[in-house]
Amino acid sequence: MKFNRFLVLILSVATLFVSACSKSPNSTASDTLNLNIGGEPTILNPILATDAPSSEINGLVFSGLFRINTDMSIVPDLVATYSISTDGLTYTFKLRDNVKWHDGQPFTADDVKFTFDKILDPKTNTVRRSNYLLNGKPIQFTVVDTHIITATLPESNAPFLSNLCMSIIPKHILENQDINTATFNRQPIGTGPFKFQKWDTGQFIILVKNDTYYLKGPKLGRIIAKIIPDTKTALVALEKQEIDSGKIPFKDIEKYQNNTKLNVHEFEDLNYTFMAFNLKNPIFKDIKVRQAIAHAIDKKGLTDKILKGHGSPAHIPAAPISWSYPNNPTFPIFEYNPTQSARLLDQAGWQLNPATKIREKNGKQLSFTLITNQGNQDRERSAQIIQQYLSAIGIQMNIQLMEWSSFVKRINSPTDPKPFDAVMLGWSLDIDPDDTSIWHSKEYPKGFNFIAYNNLQVDTLLDQGRKTIDQNKRKIIYSKLYTQIASDIPYIFLYYPNVITGINKRVKGLSPAGPAGLFNPIENVYIQ
Amino acid sequence: MIKSILSFITMLLLITMVSFGIMRMAPGDPTQQFLSPKMGAEDMVQIRKNYGLDDPLPVQYIKWLKNVMQGNLGYSYSTGKPVLTAIVERLPATLILSITSLSCIILIACPLGLFSGANPNKPFDYTVTLLSLITMAMPAFWIGLMLILLFSLKFDLFPTSGYLDPLMSGEPLWRQWLDIAHHLILPLATTVIGGVAGLIRFNRFNVITIIAQDYIKAARARGLGEGRILLKHAFKNASLPIVTILGLSLPDLIGGSLVIEYIFSWPGMGQLGIAAVFQRDYPILMGTVLITSILILTGNRLADMAYRWVDPRIQS
Numbered sequence: 001m002k003f004n005r006f007l008v009l010i011l012s013v014a015t016l017f018v019s020a021c022s023k024s025p026n027s028t029a030s031d032t033l034n035l036n037i038g039g040e041p042t043i044l045n046p047i048l049a050t051d052a053p054s055s056e057i058n059g060l061v062f063s064g065l066f067r068i069n070t071d072m073s074i075v076p077d078l079v080a081t082y083s084i085s086t087d088g089l090t091y092t093f094k095l096r097d098n099v100k101w102h103d104g105q106p107f108t109a110d111d112v113k114f115t116f117d118k119i120l121d122p123k124t125n126t127v128r129r130s131n132y133l134l135n136g137k138p139i140q141f142t143v144v145d146t147h148i149i150t151a152t153l154p155e156s157n158a159p160f161l162s163n164l165c166m167s168i169i170p171k172h173i174l175e176n177q178d179i180n181t182a183t184f185n186r187q188p189i190g191t192g193p194f195k196f197q198k199w200d201t202g203q204f205i206i207l208v209k210n211d212t213y214y215l216k217g218p219k220l221g222r223i224i225a226k227i228i229p230d231t232k233t234a235l236v237a238l239e240k241q242e243i244d245s246g247k248i249p250f251k252d253i254e255k256y257q258n259n260t261k262l263n264v265h266e267f268e269d270l271n272y273t274f275m276a277f278n279l280k281n282p283i284f285k286d287i288k289v290r291q292a293i294a295h296a297i298d299k300k301g302l303t304d305k306i307l308k309g310h311g312s313p314a315h316i317p318a319a320p321i322s323w324s325y326p327n328n329p330t331f332p333i334f335e336y337n338p339t340q341s342a343r344l345l346d347q348a349g350w351q352l353n354p355a356t357k358i359r360e361k362n363g364k365q366l367s368f369t370l371i372t373n374q375g376n377q378d379r380e381r382s383a384q385i386i387q388q389y390l391s392a393i394g395i396q397m398n399i400q401l402m403e404w405s406s407f408v409k410r411i412n413s414p415t416d417p418k419p420f421d422a423v424m425l426g427w428s429l430d431i432d433p434d435d436t437s438i439w440h441s442k443e444y445p446k447g448f449n450f451i452a453y454n455n456l457q458v459d460t461l462l463d464q465g466r467k468t469i470d471q472n473k474r475k476i477i478y479s480k481l482y483t484q485i486a487s488d489i490p491y492i493f494l495y496y497p498n499v500i501t502g503i504n505k506r507v508k509g510l511s512p513a514g515p516a517g518l519f520n521p522i523e524n525v526y527i528q
Numbered sequence: 529m530i531k532s533i534l535s536f537i538t539m540l541l542l543i544t545m546v547s548f549g550i551m552r553m554a555p556g557d558p559t560q561q562f563l564s565p566k567m568g569a570e571d572m573v574q575i576r577k578n579y580g581l582d583d584p585l586p587v588q589y590i591k592w593l594k595n596v597m598q599g600n601l602g603y604s605y606s607t608g609k610p611v612l613t614a615i616v617e618r619l620p621a622t623l624i625l626s627i628t629s630l631s632c633i634i635l636i637a638c639p640l641g642l643f644s645g646a647n648p649n650k651p652f653d654y655t656v657t658l659l660s661l662i663t664m665a666m667p668a669f670w671i672g673l674m675l676i677l678l679f680s681l682k683f684d685l686f687p688t689s690g691y692l693d694p695l696m697s698g699e700p701l702w703r704q705w706l707d708i709a710h711h712l713i714l715p716l717a718t719t720v721i722g723g724v725a726g727l728i729r730f731n732r733f734n735v736i737t738i739i740a741q742d743y744i745k746a747a748r749a750r751g752l753g754e755g756r757i758l759l760k761h762a763f764k765n766a767s768l769p770i771v772t773i774l775g776l777s778l779p780d781l782i783g784g785s786l787v788i789e790y791i792f793s794w795p796g797m798g799q800l801g802i803a804a805v806f807q808r809d810y811p812i813l814m815g816t817v818l819i820t821s822i823l824i825l826t827g828n829r830l831a832d833m834a835y836r837w838v839d840p841r842i843q844s
Binding site for chain 2: 040042043045048050122123125126127128129130131180181182185186198200201202203204206224226227228229230232233236237239240242403404405406408409410411412425427428429430435437438443446447448
């Protein structure tokens with residue numbers, strides 16, 4: 001009897017408790033956008049941050065001299081007007097004069113100079129310094145007037161404007177502080193459409209509307225950026241309307257397309273997945289072997305299996321949505337043709353051993369190890385499928401999955417040759433097509449040309465593309481470049497995965513889906 | 529007393545030295561995180577230099593030790609935050625989850641284990657055993673997800689994840705506590721379901737062994753009631769090994785649980801530690817090693833003292 005009474009008490013308290021707080025206040029309020037940034041941001045300082053969650057917040061709090069438009073063109077942001085000298089070496093920027101920092105201080109040319117000087121300062125732990133060094137010489141920023149600044153380049157540089165999309169940080173706050181450890185990095189003050197309000201570690205960041213924003217003010221009053229690291233939990237949160245936007249995995253797309261609360265957007269992104277050969281490896285030095293591998297992989301089949309139709313096969317190191325992608329492709333496409341592969345390998349002297357079903361040459365087996373990072377299921381599965389394709393033509397490919405940091409260490413190893421045979425990876429491309437850091441021979445062994453690709457003509461084309469300002473001329477240069485690279489087969493370009501995002505139907509004012517973001521510009525977004 | 533303090537410090541030095549060595553033997557380093565054509569490879573070299581990672585290992589260790597003695601645990605490489613702040617700000621969430629779940633586990637496991645052990649191979653014992661084996665076989669991430677799907681998505685009783693609702697910060701404290709408790713239920717249930725079975729099995733076995741002993745028979749012979757024998761005589765002795773196990777799990781209290789924290793976006797220590805391992809954030813790693821080892825050493829000291837108090841036969 002006593003026990004029963006106790007049970008009733010517990011149950012009623014529990015019911016009360018659940019009903020008392022099952023509805024949280026205002027979180028679906030009409031002016032609040034709930035996002036999931038997927039992870040704890042490391043540092044809310046745009047010149048130091050390297051992770052996606054930090055960049056997402058920084059993009060709302062800060063603004064740069066230029067910004068990337070919905071159509072991926074580069075348009076002035078903090079800059080009102082600008083001019084370029086005829087030799088392409090001096091840029092003069094007239095800044096907007098109605099811009100204020102979130103603490104009320106006026107924004108001036110000194111802030112711009114301070115930002116780029118800080119990036120160039122070796123004491124700053126930034127990975128972006130090399131963007132502002134041309135051939136080892138820094139770009140000079142000179143303040144002419146409170147709202148006029150010039151940049152003097154040591155040589156002509158086409159990606160320069162895209163590098164000016166870098167957010168500007170306030171001089172008056174950071175001037176006398178150690179930028180690497182300043183509290184500013186956790187309580188940022190910018191000039192962007194949203195002001196930083198609160199950051200609860202591991203939980204959320206709250207941003208509120210900047211009423212003194214220099215452009216048309218945002219329609220949203222507040223953005224709550226939640227930190228939900230688990231993708232499955234995030235999907236449930238999206239369904240429950242706890243967050244308004246979320247990435248949807250390929251296999252779940254049909255389920256969410258029929259969801260009455262969500263709009264599903266699919267778009268092509270600026271990235272591609274590839275398999276790269278260490279060209280210092282004796283096996284891969286022979287282009288016939290690389291050609292044989294290229295013909296042995298059914299890219300269409302691979303793309304269908306991995307991406308379930310949400311993406312397309314890749315043939316060159318540029319994404320189809322980039323302006324630099326050739327209109328009239330002249331690059332080679334290696335059709336799926338295992339017979340041709342077998343013929344090429346025979347020609348290269350690799351003979352099939354009927355006992356082992358593996359090809360041999362001078363007593364050595366045609367066998368190598370592909371390394372890729374752990375945890376990326378698409379890559380792991382792609383590697384397994386390629387393993388099958390190669391096994392069919394008598395090549396033994398072992399797969400080794402590695403923890404990220406060890407993997408990067410192996411690829412970045414300063415030794416020559418580097419300690420790996422082949423790599424599977426994806427590149428996320430910049431808005432500017434300059435790929436010097438990936439393909440130029442000077443980027444080996446230190447640099448991202450970790451496969452030791454060395455083609456003088458490619459080097460020349462890269463240098464030309466980097467120095468030519470005119471976009472039409474650059475397009476012709478890059479078309480030649482891509483054809484050359486694709487013919488050399490340093491990589492097997494595999495596929496371009498699409499991005500699928502689910503957005504709650506209550507969110508309006510979105511821009512057309514694309515890599516520049518559905519919430520770009522954020523000022524247009526509102527809740528209905 | 530002086531001897532024990534000295535041995536405490538020596539142990540601490542040894543632990544940190546060995547951890548420092550092991551940590552640095554792992555391949556990779558904090559600058560080997562970025563693989564992006566947008567970032568310069570030569571910049572990584574400069575950052576390495578700024579961190580002082582090019583110095584010989586012993587020099588780096590001594591530098592770290594010197595700073596620690598001045599009360600400075602350093603700054604995280606990835607966030608630039610003071611190490612102590614990074615650890616302390618994650619303590620409340622960690623402790624709330626670990627203490628409540630440990631209490632619930634004990635409150636459930638002790639009686640269940642006792643009653644199944646007292647009546648082995650009866651329907652009640654079979655049911656408990658079956659349930660324990662089933663829950664032991666279920667991985668935590670799966671239980672967590674099932675609970676979210678059922679109680680959050682389907683019945684809408686609890687939020688999917690999180691700790692404190694973002695808009696609760698201005699509310700009175702009791703409302704905040706209530707909100708945290710509301711968010712706590714699902715991760716708590718997941719931890720308890722996963723953790724209770726082992727302890728039940730352990731406790732049951734202890735009770736069975738003890739009940740077979742002569743002093744229990746003697747008690748029965750004296751005509752004592754079964755309930756009194758079980759609760760007063762058997763349980764006390766059966767609980768001794770459990771105290772040992774709980775003592776050993778003391779560091780887990782602040783260690784946090786990565787799986788649970790990850791699924792439920794719970795802002796605890798587990799996530800900090802794992803992120804630090806993957807990012808090779810040495811200052812954070814050394815900070816956690818230092819604090820946990822101090823806790824473990826203190827815990828051991830306390831356990832020793834408790835034993836002496838509980839069991840007078842143990843001499844110092």
